[in-house]
Amino acid sequence: MLSQADNERITRVGRGTPMGEVMRRYWQPILMTSELAEADGAPIRVRILGENLIAFRDTNGKVGLVDAYCPHRRAPMFYGRNEECGLRCVYHGWKFDTDGNCVELPTEPESSKMKDHIKIAAYPTFEGGGLIWCYMGPKDKMPEPPDYEWMRAPETHCRMSKTYESCNWVQALEGGLDTAHSSFAHNNGDWADNELRQRDKSPKLEVEKTDYGYTYISFRGAGDDGTYIRVYQYMMPGQQARGNVTQASGRSNNPKMDGHIWVPIDDESCMVYNWACGIDENAPVSLEFFEKFEKQMGRGHDDHIPGTFKLKKNLENDYLIDRELQKNRTYYTGIVGINTQDFALQEGMGPICDRSEEHLGSTDKAIIAMRNLLLEATRDVEAGKMPRGADPKTHSHVRAFDSLVPHGQDWKQAMAEDLRAKW
Numbered sequence: 004m005l006s007q008a009d010n011e012r013i014t015r016v017g018r019g020t021p022m023g024e025v026m027r028r029y030w031q032p033i034l035m036t037s038e039l040a041e042a043d044g045a046p047i048r049v050r051i052l053g054e055n056l057i058a059f060r061d062t063n064g065k066v067g068l069v070d071a072y073c074p075h076r077r078a079p080m081f082y083g084r085n086e087e088c089g090l091r092c093v094y095h096g097w098k099f100d101t102d103g104n105c106v107e108l109p110t111e112p113e114s115s116k117m118k119d120h121i122k123i124a125a126y127p128t129f130e131g132g133g134l135i136w137c138y139m140g141p142k143d144k145m146p147e148p149p150d151y152e153w154m155r156a157p158e159t160h161c162r163m164s165k166t167y168e169s170c171n172w173v174q175a176l177e178g179g180l181d182t183a184h185s186s187f188a189h190n191n192g193d194w195a196d197n198e199l200r201q202r203d204k205s206p207k208l209e210v211e212k213t214d215y216g217y218t219y220i221s222f223r224g225a226g227d228d229g230t231y232i233r234v235y236q237y238m239m240p241g242q243q244a245r246g247n248v249t250q251a252s253g254r255s256n257n258p259k260m261d262g263h264i265w266v267p268i269d270d271e272s273c274m275v276y277n278w279a280c281g282i283d284e285n286a287p288v289s290l291e292f293f294e295k296f297e298k299q300m301g302r303g304h305d306d307h308i309p310g311t312f313k314l315k316k317n318l319e320n321d322y323l324i325d326r327e328l329q330k331n332r333t334y335y336t337g338i339v340g341i342n343t344q345d346f347a348l349q350e351g352m353g354p355i356c357d358r359s360e361e362h363l364g365s366t367d368k369a370i371i372a373m374r375n376l377l378l379e380a381t382r383d384v385e386a387g388k389m390p391r392g393a394d395p396k397t398h399s400h401v402r403a404f405d406s407l408v409p410h411g412q413d414w415k416q417a418m419a420e421d422l423r424a425k426w
């Protein structure tokens with residue numbers, strides 16, 4: 004359990020809150036590049052860490068991320084004209100570049116120097132790995148842009164999607180660092196990939212702290228096949244990566260690693276970026292494969308409310324739970340879609356989970372370790388230090404993997420090479 008005070012400390016993300024300040028010391032994804040592909044195209048609303056912003060791609064292809072409201076009389080910049088290297092407010096024509104400088108102020112006489120003093124709040128952006136990232140913290144503390152291995156894979160090998168989740172980011176992240184639930188919540192009968200996780204439902208866990216977060220290893224007995232070892236990486240503050248290699252080989256799926264990044268929209272909702280990455284040159288992730296994978300996860304094209312990243316099956320309709328399906332045991336939850344099952348459990352906790360009421364067990368080790376790292380990061384940032392994992396040198400070499408290791412073999416030795424980034 005966590006005290007109410009610590010729970011508040013890790014869940015709240017507004018500017019000036021302890022975790023809000025931590026989150027602002029990392030580069031955070033704001034959009035998929037595909038959402039903002041066109042120079043001088045339509046601006047997009049972005050809400051992140053409780054701030055309302057507008058993203059636009061200027062004439063030269065540079066991405067701007069500015070305050071959603073004009074500094075003149077606070078008109079919405081969303082309706083702005085994106086033209087000739089700047090976003091122009093359509094109320095009185097003031098125009099701003101991607102750095103937030105006012106480049107035209109047509110309501111004042113030409114001789115006026117007012118333009119030189121006017122700025123719109125703007126955050127630096129960076130593009131990589133199919134995502135647009137921003138940095139919202141103090142300029143003098145800005146780390147180098149992120150450099151996760153999957154960001155270096157060719158476009159044919161790494162695919163990306165995103166889904167809106169209606170709850171606090173920490174309980175969503177906890178779901179991603181909880182291997183034990185996959186033997187239950189995701190026991191779907193028809194999901195062959197989960198077979199190894201069905202053989203042993205009380206995995207032994209190890210958590211090894213690293214300078215980017217931790218490596219989290221689950222050990223499941225696999226009978227004569229040895230031990231099924233799944234290595235997750237927790238990369239602070241909100242990313243999980245895991246191997247999907249062994250379970251997939253010999254079946255229909257590609258050997259790959261995949262993961263999620265949970266980005267707080269505000270205290271009570273988050274955006275989940277879902278990536279899947281082939282692990283070597285011979286393992287591209289075709290669009291066709293990725294779409295099938297997304298469908299299985301419950302977030303295919305047809306699963307979304309058109310024009311949004313919200314799922315049709317959601318809290319308001321109880322995720323279309325089918326009690327018959329649940330009763331006849333082919334589906335443990337009665338809910339179809341793997342991430343839909345996750346969302347039902349995570350969103351169903353309420354907007355911000357009350358952790359003072361929990362009773363944690365031995366399979367919650369990784370979750371406890373993650374909370375402790377978040378609390379540590381709040382203290383580090385308060386002490387003026389860079390939080391763990393913000394420097395890309397700490398995470399660029401990291402890869403997640405899973406493997407069946409024969410009895411009597413040292414897993415660390417057996418998997419050492421597989422856990423080093425190859426891209």
Ligand code: FES
Nearest residue numbers: 073075076092095
């Ligand atoms: S409110 Fe934007 S230019 Fe006047």
Ligand SMILES: [Fe+2]
Nearest residue numbers: 178185189345
């Ligand atoms: Fe899950």
